[in-house]
Amino acid sequence: MLTAHLPSGFIAGRLAGRRWTIPAAMPVALVASVLPDLDMFWFHLVDHGSVHHHRYWVHIPAFWAAVAAITLPFLWRSRWRATALLFFAVILLHLVLDTIGGGILWGAPFSDHLFSLITVPPDHGHWIASFLLHWSFGAELAIWIWAAILWRRG
Numbered sequence: 001m002l003t004a005h006l007p008s009g010f011i012a013g014r015l016a017g018r019r020w021t022i023p024a025a026m027p028v029a030l031v032a033s034v035l036p037d038l039d040m041f042w043f044h045l046v047d048h049g050s051v052h053h054h055r056y057w058v059h060i061p062a063f064w065a066a067v068a069a070i071t072l073p074f075l076w077r078s079r080w081r082a083t084a085l086l087f088f089a090v091i092l093l094h095l096v097l098d099t100i101g102g103g104i105l106w107g108a109p110f111s112d113h114l115f116s117l118i119t120v121p122p123d124h125g126h127w128i129a130s131f132l133l134h135w136s137f138g139a140e141l142a143i144w145i146w147a148a149i150l151w152r153r154g
């Protein structure tokens, strides 16, 4: 997913905040929606693109499952339980959205296969152009439109 993580976090924060009382729902949802992609700094500045950034630990579901298993018991009886659940739900949403065309290590640590729902062929020279011109980019546009509708409704 190229562009729709932040609006997907907005949608999650808005819907969760409407349904439940969640402290800091929107800022937590927005941060969680893009947090795994902070590995792009390491990808570009340290690894110089030599390793697919979806192979870094912040894009591995097992890592986040371990973090949730460690942190949720401590937060379970606090007022931050719902916030923590929203955080991990939006992290999971990020990984699911990345699975559409980017590939995620759902089987890690037992498999190093990047699971992907579709393969975007490199038809347009640069990979960004290939993603932007592929039919699957419609999913990103739909997320943006949904977020814009929620934004306009206030």
Ligand SMILES: [Zn+2]
Pocket: 036, 037, 059, 094, 098
């Ligand atoms: Zn990502």
